Amino acid sequence: MAPARTIEIPQTGLESRLAARNLTWDRPTCGMAPGYLQANLIVLPSKAAKDFEILCARNPVPCPLLAKSASPGDFNSFVSCASAVSNEKIAAGIDIRTDAPRYNIYRDGVLVEESIASVEKHWQSDHVALLIGCSYSFENALAAAGLTPPHVLHERNVTMYTTNIPLCAAGGFVGGKYVVSMRMYRASEVERVRDITRPYVTTHGEPIAWGWDGMRDIGIHDLGAFDWGDAPVLADGKPVIQSEEESKDGGYVPVFWGCGVTPQEAVMKAKTPGIVIGHAPGHMVVLDVKEEDVLRK
Amino acid sequence: MAPARTIEIPQTGLESRLAARNLTWDRPTCGMAPGYLQANLIVLPSKAAKDFEILCARNPVPCPLLAKSASPGDFNSFVSCASAVSNEKIAAGIDIRTDAPRYNIYRDGVLVEESIASVEKHWQSDHVALLIGCSYSFENALAAAGLTPPHVLHERNVTMYTTNIPLCAAGGFVGGKYVVSMRMYRASEVERVRDITRPYVTTHGEPIAWGWDGMRDIGIHDLGAFDWGDAPVLADGKPVIQSEEESKDGGYVPVFWGCGVTPQEAVMKAKTPGIVIGHAPGHMVVLDVKEEDVLRK
Numbered sequence: 001m002a003p004a005r006t007i008e009i010p011q012t013g014l015e016s017r018l019a020a021r022n023l024t025w026d027r028p029t030c031g032m033a034p035g036y037l038q039a040n041l042i043v044l045p046s047k048a049a050k051d052f053e054i055l056c057a058r059n060p061v062p063c064p065l066l067a068k069s070a071s072p073g074d075f076n077s078f079v080s081c082a083s084a085v086s087n088e089k090i091a092a093g094i095d096i097r098t099d100a101p102r103y104n105i106y107r108d109g110v111l112v113e114e115s116i117a118s119v120e121k122h123w124q125s126d127h128v129a130l131l132i133g134c135s136y137s138f139e140n141a142l143a144a145a146g147l148t149p150p151h152v153l154h155e156r157n158v159t160m161y162t163t164n165i166p167l168c169a170a171g172g173f174v175g176g177k178y179v180v181s182m183r184m185y186r187a188s189e190v191e192r193v194r195d196i197t198r199p200y201v202t203t204h205g206e207p208i209a210w211g212w213d214g215m216r217d218i219g220i221h222d223l224g225a226f227d228w229g230d231a232p233v234l235a236d237g238k239p240v241i242q243s244e245e246e247s248k249d250g251g252y253v254p255v256f257w258g259c260g261v262t263p264q265e266a267v268m269k270a271k272t273p274g275i276v277i278g279h280a281p282g283h284m285v286v287l288d289v290k291e292e293d294v295l296r297k
Numbered sequence: 298m299a300p301a302r303t304i305e306i307p308q309t310g311l312e313s314r315l316a317a318r319n320l321t322w323d324r325p326t327c328g329m330a331p332g333y334l335q336a337n338l339i340v341l342p343s344k345a346a347k348d349f350e351i352l353c354a355r356n357p358v359p360c361p362l363l364a365k366s367a368s369p370g371d372f373n374s375f376v377s378c379a380s381a382v383s384n385e386k387i388a389a390g391i392d393i394r395t396d397a398p399r400y401n402i403y404r405d406g407v408l409v410e411e412s413i414a415s416v417e418k419h420w421q422s423d424h425v426a427l428l429i430g431c432s433y434s435f436e437n438a439l440a441a442a443g444l445t446p447p448h449v450l451h452e453r454n455v456t457m458y459t460t461n462i463p464l465c466a467a468g469g470f471v472g473g474k475y476v477v478s479m480r481m482y483r484a485s486e487v488e489r490v491r492d493i494t495r496p497y498v499t500t501h502g503e504p505i506a507w508g509w510d511g512m513r514d515i516g517i518h519d520l521g522a523f524d525w526g527d528a529p530v531l532a533d534g535k536p537v538i539q540s541e542e543e544s545k546d547g548g549y550v551p552v553f554w555g556c557g558v559t560p561q562e563a564v565m566k567a568k569t570p571g572i573v574i575g576h577a578p579g580h581m582v583v584l585d586v587k588e589e590d591v592l593r594k
Contacts, residue, residue: 054593057498061355061465083380165463166514168358168505168555171495198468201354208465217463258465296351 012036013091016286017099023117026101028282030136035291037203038284039066039131040260041100042267043119043277046072049128051171053081055266056132058168062178062262064133064202066289069096073125082202084294091287096129102280104264109271115280122275129277133203134260134284135181137291138196145196149183150235157282158183160228160259164219165208167266176266179227180208180218180256184234187211187253197257199296210255223254228261228281309333311389313583314396320414323398325579327433332588334500335581336363336428337557338397339564340416340574343369346425348468350378352563353429355465359475359559361430361499363586366393370422379499381591388584393426394419399577401561406568412577419572426574430500431557431581432478434588435493442493446480447532454579455480457525457556461516462505464563473563476524477505477515477553481531484508484550494554496593507552520551525558525578 010016010025013036019025029038044052049068056065067090070077075097078090091099098118105113105122135158139149151158158181167176185193190210198206209218223232223240232240234252264278279285307313307322310333316322326335341349346365353362364387367374372394375387388396395415402410402419432455436446448455455478464473482490487507495503506515520529520537529537531549561575576582 054495054498054502058358058502060357166505169491169503171491171503194466194468198351201351205351205355206466206468208463 013286013288020101021098029284033286037287037289038134038136041279041285042263043127043129045274046126046128048272055170055173062258067131069128089288097123100279100285102283104278104280106276109268119277135204137203138200150233154237157229159226159232161220162227173266173270176269179259179262181259182254184252186251201296202294204258207255207257211253215254310583310585317398318395326581330583334584334586335431335433338576338582339560340424340426342571343423343425345569352467352470359555364428366425386585397576397582399580401575401577403573406565416574432501434500435497447530451534454526456523456529458517459524470563470567473566476556476559478556479551481549483548498593499591501555504552504554508550512551
């Protein structure tokens with residue numbers, strides 16, 4: 001996550017997109033353009049995109065839809081899907097085929113190419129791009145309140161788990177489950193953490209579960225058995241305390257949020273026919289929207 | 298459900314609200330004002346209403362928020378909370394204290410008065426009314442397609458169950474579960490039923506589970522052990538087939554939708570402090586919004 005020494009870190013959404021387009025930035029976008037919203041990307045054939053939009057409308061906590069292509073095939077102009085986002089402020093001059101630092105390609109729901117720099121040759125006239133909120137926003141707010149997530153302190157990826165919580169079905173997207181990200185906090189901090197992240201309704205919002213009973217309720221029985229990201233750590237960098245018994249000394253509990261990996265999981269589960277494009281994990285599309293714009297008053 | 302013989306059935310939202318206000322209509326609103334949207338009602342103290350609005354935003358399938366009081370204490374003017382609903386079309390001249398045929402009163406989350414005709418003396422200057430979508434809309438669409446729900450055919454209340462699906466928490470509303478309504482269909486009809494109800498995203502939309510495995514997945518193990526409404530029937534009026542084995546002859550399976558009882562359950566679960574007002578089940582607020590206005594294109 002350390003910035004390259006020889007290039008400047010882009011400070012705005014536009015600078016970030018141009019750096020990705022010009023191939024001067026090909027690494028994760030964590031820490032780029034502070035205060036600007038970063039987005040998860042899914043590009044789908046238009047029929048699947050229509051169902052996927054309904055999937056987002058029905059499951060806004062893991063899949064908070066921000067904007068979509070103005071029409072099928074359009075990689076330059078986007079329309080807002082969130083009341084807090086105005087069409088003008090999404091991303092001026094964007095080319096969604098080049099403006100994420102890295103992309104993944106799926107064919108019929110199977111990952112076939114990984115971490116490529118542009119998708120101009122994969123783009124189809126029937127493709128619709130969807131931009132979905134990302135938890136970097138509320139992580140900045142937690143840090144500002146002195147509650148920096150442990151994985152950020154230790155420059156690790158956040159830990160992610162599949163749960164037993166069903167996504168509400170939408171057309172071809174049936175049988176999906178919520179994916180959650182997990183951050184360890186002291187039990188005494190949980191209510192503050194909830195309050196700080198609550199206004200970020202368009203970027204996953206407040207936690208959906210917390211504590212050891214809460215963990216088991218959503219079908220997670222071992223924090224060490226994570227599905228994506230890095231192994232979890234505590235604020236002091238030690239491995240997490242794995243059980244209720246062991247946690248009594250430190251007072252730490254796991255706290256779980258809806259996670260932007262859910263959309264890509266849904267695509268794999270649905271075996272969506274044709275070519276689907278996603279950003280490579282961590283390599284987000286940076287928008288012109290500011291975090292303060294989407295805060296619920 | 299049979300209309301009174303001596304009074305006319307109101308044919309518009311306005312007529313329905315005036316009939317409730319004038320005490321000429323005190324029965325369930327099923328069948329009233331065909332084509333007009335009917336709404337579930339929850340009135341909360343403003344602090345709880347703020348959390349509840351986030352609960353709806355995070356759980357739109359069981360809790361699709363349509364509109365709310367323009368400001369705390371306002372029982373006459375409403376503002377839209379759904380992009381498909383314009384402020385002007387919500388409910389002209391409404392008085393939410395009198396315009397539902399019957400109300401229930403909760404104190405600190407406990408039901409204390411049932412089926413009263415008006416709530417003028419219970420209304421407080423800090424109260425906020427929230428109007429939430431109702432499944433009557435998609436039931437009309439199913440009937441128009443020759444798939445009238447069995448309980449409608451036999452003039453019974455729909456059967457409702459609590460599930461194991463957690464509501465995404467919001468402020469004081471923690472630990473709630475989805476309530477679902479259930480309608481029996483032949484397995485061969487399920488995809489049509491899904492397609493017909495899918496566009497009704499602001500009134501619970503398409504089913505969230507179906508079939509015998511789907512039933513067990515959401516924590517229901519006996520269709521006879523329902524939590525609200527009447528015992529389930531088949532289209533021919535016979536009691537439902539209770540098991541996968543017995544269903545093989547008839548080919549019937551249970552189909553489950555998010556249900557507007559969920560909000561009242563959430564209030565009881567949260568033991569919301571102070572006075573909360575709900576409509577009496579089945580005694581909805583009829584709006585000026587037409588069903589066609591909220592259909593997703």
